[in-house]
Amino acid sequence: MARTRRQPSERILIAGAVEDLPEIHRMLVDLPENAYGQVFVEVALDEQVRILPAPPRVTVTWLVRTTRPSIVPSLCFADHGEALAAAVIGWASEWCVTDCEPRTSVWIGCSDSPWAEQARAAVQLELADAGQQVVVEYGG
Structure with missing residues (x-):
């Protein structure tokens, strides 16, 4: 996601x-006050x-x-990225619907x-199936 003010x-x-x-x-600092959306952050501990x-x-x-x-049966707790992936996939199934927002930056x-x-x-x-413009960027 480019660090620019969003519509x-x-x-x-x-x-x-x-x-x-x-x-x-x-990225959050760069968002305008009227931005809307969701942030998921996965951490190991409450601290x-x-x-x-x-x-x-x-x-x-x-x-x-x-x-x-x-x-994964052999793990006591969620694996690194497991909870994050479940949240993102859940978000997509709820929000990526036809005739919704014209553009979503991910x-x-x-x-x-x-x-x-x-x-x-x-x-x-x-996003593609819902006919939305797809802008998915990956962190590295």
């Missing part, structure tokens, strides 16, 4: 893990949750892995997680 009609989705917090913070400078219409949701079970970090890679692909497909 009020553009919806945003920002999703990343604790290692992406500096970039997420920078990593902090306040981010989100505009009033941008919701920040913290996904704490140690409080979530994994779908930035997904957590670049070292195969779970996040699956979420990126799902969001791109959902």
Whole structure:
């Protein structure tokens, strides 16, 4: 997602893990006050949750892995990127519908997680199927 002021009609989705917090913070600072959308941040522990400078219409949701079970039977807690991917895919199934917003900008970090890679692909497909302009950028 380019660091430019966004039009009020553009919806945003920002999703990343604790290692992406500096970039997420920078993106949120660059958003105008009338921006709207969703931010998901996956962290390992409650102690990593902090306040981010989100505009009033941008919701920040913290996904704490140690409080979530994994779908992988051998793991006690959610795997790195697992909770984030589930949240992003859930968001896409709810928000990527035909005749909704004309444009959605998406930035997904957590670049070292195969779970996040699956979420990126799902969001791109959902947006395209809904006839929306697809702008999905990856964190690195």
